[in-house]
Amino acid sequence: MNFERKKIGEILVEMGALTPAEVKLVLERMPATGNRFGETAIGEGLIGEDLLVQVLGRQFQLECLDTRSFILNPELMASLPAGLPMQYRFLPVERRADGLVIAVADPTDVAGLDNL
Numbered sequence: 435m436n437f438e439r440k441k442i443g444e445i446l447v448e449m450g451a452l453t454p455a456e457v458k459l460v461l462e463r464m465p466a467t468g469n470r471f472g473e474t475a476i477g478e479g480l481i482g483e484d485l486l487v488q489v490l491g492r493q494f495q496l497e498c499l500d501t502r503s504f505i506l507n508p509e510l511m512a513s514l515p516a517g518l519p520m521q522y523r524f525l526p527v528e529r530r531a532d533g534l535v536i537a538v539a540d541p542t543d544v545a546g547l548d549n550l
Contacts, residue, residue, distance in 0.1 A: 439493050439494070440493060441471070441493075442471045442472055442475075442486075442489055442490070442493060443457035443460065443461070443471060444457075445489050445492055445493055446475075446481065446485075446489060449489070451481060451485060451489075452475070452480060452481070456475075456480055459478065459480075460474050460475045460478060460480065463477075463478060470542075472486040472489070472490070490541055490542070491541075494541045494542075496541055499525075499527065499537040501525070501537070504525070504527075504537075506525060506526075507526070507528075510526045510528075510529060511526060513526075513529075514526060518550075522538075522546050522547075522549070522550045523538065523539035523540060523543070523546070524536040524537060524538045524539065524550070525537045
């Protein structure tokens, strides 16, 4: 099966958050900034971080966790090897019979997720 994710710019246009011209502007500025699309769009003042989080969640078909209202379970955190969450930039959310539910800082970090 050939699975291809929609690009962030496409999703933002579908949502009405950016125009095609703004997407083109971001794409043109990316080489100069050395940043990814979302970081460049934020730097240009076109979108905010909250919107980028929503779009990445939509792109990767993941739920978004509002870390401002999330309460970390200290027992769950203590059950993990020291430093592991910092190394792989994740928060343990819930332990289930089939594994651990985590929130990741960057769903595009496939190598980090594979290592985890």
